[in-house]
Amino acid sequence: MTISRTEKVVRVAVPIPAYRCFDYLPPSGVGLSDLLPGLRLRVPFGNRTRVGYLIAVAETPECDVARLRPAEAVLDDKPLLSETDVKLLQWAARYYHHPLGEVFQLAFPVHLREGRSAEVTRPQGLTLTPAGAALDPPVLKRAPAQRMLLETLRGAEYPFPASRLAETGSSARAAQDAARRLVERGWAEWVDLPDGRIPAAIRPPLPLNVAQRAAVDAVSAHLGRYGAFLLEGVTGSGKTEVYLEVIRRVVARGEQALVLVPEISLTPQLEQRLRERIEAPLAVFHSGLNETERTAAWLGFQQGDIRVLLGTRSAVFVPMRRPGIIILDEEHDRSFKQQEGFRFSARDVAVMRARMADIPLVAGSATPSLESIRNVQRGRYVRLSLPARAGVAVEPRYRLLDIRSRRLQEGLSEALIAAIRETLAEGGQVLLFLNRRGFAPALICHGCGWVAQCRRCDANLVLHAREARLRCHHCAAEHGLPPRCPSCGQEDLRPLGIGTERVDQALQRLFPEIGVARIDRDSTRGRHSLARILERVHQGEVRILLGTQMLAKGHHFPGVTLVGILDVDAGFYSTDFRAAEHTAQLIVQVAGRAGRGEKPGTVLLQTRHPDHPLLQRLLRDGYPGFAAAELAEREAACLPPFGYQALWRAESKDLGRAMDFLARLREEAEGKNGAVHWLGPAPAPMPRQAGRYRAQLWLKSARREALHASLTDALARLQETPERRVRWSLDVDPVDFY
DNA sequence: AGCACGCCGACT
DNA sequence: GTCGGCGTGCTC
Numbered sequence A: 001m002t003i004s005r006t007e008k009v010v011r012v013a014v015p016i017p018a019y020r021c022f023d024y025l026p027p028s029g030v031g032l033s034d035l036l037p038g039l040r041l042r043v044p045f046g047n048r049t050r051v052g053y054l055i056a057v058a059e060t061p062e063c064d065v066a067r068l069r070p071a072e073a074v075l076d077d078k079p080l081l082s083e084t085d086v087k088l089l090q091w092a093a094r095y096y097h098h099p100l101g102e103v104f105q106l107a108f109p110v111h112l113r114e115g116r117s118a119e120v121t122r123p124q125g126l127t128l129t130p131a132g133a134a135l136d137p138p139v140l141k142r143a144p145a146q147r148m149l150l151e152t153l154r155g156a157e158y159p160f161p162a163s164r165l166a167e168t169g170s171s172a173r174a175a176q177d178a179a180r181r182l183v184e185r186g187w188a189e190w191v192d193l194p195d196g197r198i199p200a201a202i203r204p205p206l207p208l209n210v211a212q213r214a215a216v217d218a219v220s221a222h223l224g225r226y227g228a229f230l231l232e233g234v235t236g237s238g239k240t241e242v243y244l245e246v247i248r249r250v251v252a253r254g255e256q257a258l259v260l261v262p263e264i265s266l267t268p269q270l271e272q273r274l275r276e277r278i279e280a281p282l283a284v285f286h287s288g289l290n291e292t293e294r295t296a297a298w299l300g301f302q303q304g305d306i307r308v309l310l311g312t313r314s315a316v317f318v319p320m321r322r323p324g325i326i327i328l329d330e331e332h333d334r335s336f337k338q339q340e341g342f343r344f345s346a347r348d349v350a351v352m353r354a355r356m357a358d359i360p361l362v363a364g365s366a367t368p369s370l371e372s373i374r375n376v377q378r379g380r381y382v383r384l385s386l387p388a389r390a391g392v393a394v395e396p397r398y399r400l401l402d403i404r405s406r407r408l409q410e411g412l413s414e415a416l417i418a419a420i421r422e423t424l425a426e427g428g429q430v431l432l433f434l435n436r437r438g439f440a441p442a443l444i445c446h447g448c449g450w451v452a453q454c455r456r457c458d459a460n461l462v463l464h465a466r467e468a469r470l471r472c473h474h475c476a477a478e479h480g481l482p483p484r485c486p487s488c489g490q491e492d493l494r495p496l497g498i499g500t501e502r503v504d505q506a507l508q509r510l511f512p513e514i515g516v517a518r519i520d521r522d523s524t525r526g527r528h529s530l531a532r533i534l535e536r537v538h539q540g541e542v543r544i545l546l547g548t549q550m551l552a553k554g555h556h557f558p559g560v561t562l563v564g565i566l567d568v569d570a571g572f573y574s575t576d577f578r579a580a581e582h583t584a585q586l587i588v589q590v591a592g593r594a595g596r597g598e599k600p601g602t603v604l605l606q607t608r609h610p611d612h613p614l615l616q617r618l619l620r621d622g623y624p625g626f627a628a629a630e631l632a633e634r635e636a637a638c639l640p641p642f643g644y645q646a647l648w649r650a651e652s653k654d655l656g657r658a659m660d661f662l663a664r665l666r667e668e669a670e671g672k673n674g675a676v677h678w679l680g681p682a683p684a685p686m687p688r689q690a691g692r693y694r695a696q697l698w699l700k701s702a703r704r705e706a707l708h709a710s711l712t713d714a715l716a717r718l719q720e721t722p723e724r725r726v727r728w729s730l731d732v733d734p735v736d737f738y
Numbered sequence B: 001a002g003c004a005c006g007c008c009g010a011c012t
Numbered sequence C: 001g002t003c004g005g006c007g008t009g010c011t012c
Helices: A083-095 A100-107 A130-134 A144-155 A162-168 A172-184 A210-220 A239-252 A264-277 A291-303 A313-317 A346-357 A370-377 A414-425 A500-510 A529-538 A579-591 A613-636 A655-669 A704-720
Strands: A009-013 A022-024 A040-045 A048-058 A124-128 A188-192 A227-233 A256-260 A282-285 A308-311 A323-329 A360-365 A382-386 A397-402 A429-433 A442-445 A462-464 A469-471 A478-480 A493-496 A516-519 A544-547 A560-565 A602-607 A644-652 A676-689 A692-701 A727-732
Touching (some): A009 A040, A022 A040, A048 A100, A083 A100, A083 A313, A083 A346, A100 A313, A124 A144, A124 A162, A144 A188, A162 A172, A172 A188, A210 A227, A210 A382, A227 A239, A227 A346, A227 A370, A239 A256, A239 A264, A239 A323, A239 A382, A256 A313, A256 A346, A264 A282, A282 A291, A313 A346, A323 A346, A346 A360, A370 A613, A397 A613, A414 A560, A429 A579, A500 A516, A560 A579, A579 A602, A579 A613, A602 A613, A644 A676, A644 A704, A655 A692, A655 A704, A676 A704, A692 A704
Parallel strands (some): A227 A360, A227 A382, A256 A308, A256 A323, A282 A308, A323 A360, A429 A544, A429 A560
Antiparallel strands (some): A009 A048, A124 A188, A462 A469, A644 A692, A644 A727, A676 A692
């Protein structure tokens, strides 16, 4: 191909790990004015073609004109992303120092990344053909599923929605097969479902109390412009009612609401309440959906048919036709931070998105992150606080159990056992929290001190007694129990330390007539096992509930009047500077599960450090007092939210190589920027994982721009002299240091 | 990320 | 003599 003259070029973000764009000649037959940012393009790339994202039309190419190739095709009539969306993605790529093409790609569902059409397939329904209507059912004597479906269709006034097919047969699969056969035989046919949603039972709004009304009014006054609100309220204070009323008003304005929650397990309850109360099409968006469902939800929201989108982290990038509000529930939750690849914080992206789209953002929590509390102090967020509702959910009473030099029975002190006994006698339920699954975190030889360790990680193997397995909680390694010590041959291997399985066993021994249930990743592995356990708790069949942090999230246990936290200290003494914040949040969240009915709850905390100042502060002044104290410490140490951080991670089969790589980064950057402080390189807290060595280099600065300049600089050098033997990644605003 | 190109070891 | 290992360079 010959290029006669220099023309305008299209700048395209191609999804490869490179920090630059690629320029193309406009595709043939497309006017320049139609080439809008956000369009998906099919472009030749090397010896194949890729889907790329149009960033801009530029006057002059960044490369030699002779190298330019024309883009093959434009994949959308109009960009699926708005200008604001494009700006948001560009901001995110810059802020997190992640390749632009990959950021764009991650904002799209897989089908659209692959270049499939964005045509919305209308929801389909099944209806009888005249032949089907005239059919005598007994013909289908030997096909009960088809006959049942036929009967359903006969009774239906409207085409039967494909999405509800599963309700008609023994399984979704059987119903689908039956539908296919009916269509094949000419008795039924697929038609587009008529517009409009299928009417659902809508419940009237609950009356709001004064604080809720004030919160709703404050947010409502900001509809149509930016404002960030921190909605603070303990469990049961009615945050959800505030969300619902605000969403109702947003929807009434013809706008859309994006609701972000930390995990899928929290969505069923919120989804149900939204469906009951908001008279508008709603969709969910999370990793549990298949790609067809994800694409449908994404496009539905993008086109404006879906008015409320309830989703997890990745939903923060789903385009909105008419942006109305963003709601972030449980904003303190760490799962809003993506921990691999493009390590963005959905919380921070949501705030930026609200700002760019000029809409309000409501972040709710009983235990706000220190970042958000700081933002309130700086006047960036407006605090809306909901006191506990009168007569409901009285603040729990906290009590420390000093377990220094006390004998514990499988992690339970005498005082705790007595309190459990008393609570059970009064007819209450008990919730015990231990953030360690398995039977024991170690298996030790009593003869020689040998400890079972993972061959591929710097970690002990965890004993799972029931299955008689030793498992590594950091890789896939799993072994049977050795009959004798592999080191000295003695037959005296003993479990060391306690995990939930061990406490579970002890509780069953101590309270043989009481139903005990354990909730952790091991006991809830099956698809419905968690729901089944929760059901038994609500029925009162289970009266002692024991679990890991899975317990702290979402689920309500109104019958629980005693909460026991078995090991508070594990959280307060850690190298991670956020450990105390996390632990305090966990304590308050777990405590919030108790006494939600009319009965007040008691929270017992077992500790060997009853004088720990932060623990004292938490018990005396509650979470706000703790947060104030912890903020003061962070400020003194220039830690977030008072200082800014980034973390370079490196991984290699050889620790030295990973360390050398980071050392090189530091050497090349040091001295250039006095405002940046460096720590490391140092081996990660657990240096070896799954056979690979990990090292990290920590950057701190009081000035965000200085930090970012340093990162930009280092990345530019890495582009010039790439490092291929070391896998590295960059984490801006890291929350976990592992 | 892919993919091609290119330079050194054990095999039909 | 060649098939194939993965180091290096490139993609507009």
